[in-house]
Amino acid sequence: MLNAFNLQKTFNPGTINEKVALAGATLNLEEGEFCTVIGGNGAGKSTFLNAVAGVWPVDGGSITIDGIDVTGLPEHKRAKYLGRVFQDPMTGTAANMQIDENMALAARRGKSRGLGWGVTRSERARYHEMLKELDLGLEDRLTAKVGLLS
Ligand SMILES: Nc1ncnc2c1ncn2[C@@H]1O[C@H](COP(=O)(O)OP(=O)(O)OP(=O)(O)O)[C@@H](O)[C@H]1O
Ligand SMILES: [Mg+2]
Structure with a gap:
């Protein structure tokens, strides 16, 4: 079960390149549920996935997986609780391995x-x-x- 609640993420805050990418993104998924997130270029889809995976810390909100709060966990510790497949099949795989x-x-x-x-x-x-x-x-x-x- 995934509960992503009120996620906030602003890139380059306080600079001319400031970009609010997530402003209160919430998604609840029960075990076995499937969902497709749609949105135009730059809507924040990848940012949302990166937030759940823990690529960087979110500015606000919380993420729990199976009731465990992973919001403060770095990516390598969160990996225990989730799996991820990248858009590019060469990312996240070892090319020289079978x-x-x-x-x-x-x-x-x-x-x-x-x-x-x-x-x-x-x-x-x-x-x-x-x-x-x-x-x-x-x-x-x-x-x-x-x-x-x-
Ligand atoms: N690491 C980053 N640094 C600065 N800005 C970023 C970063 N990652 C994403 N952004 C910005 O945040 C916004 C959301 O980007 P994101 O990549 O999440 O969109 P997306 O919905 O996945 O788009 P696409 O359909 O093109 O994949 C965009 O304006 C993007 O330029
Ligand atoms: Mg994307």
């Missing part, structure tokens, strides 16, 4: 790590099933490097 390795990295986000196989057999089987659902043929390219996909 599809299954990238998925394994994502699956381990926020968890303690030790030395062991990067991707286990059962994980690979699970990723195969998950990707099959998308019907993009990626399930048969699990060992292809992400940077060489297109």
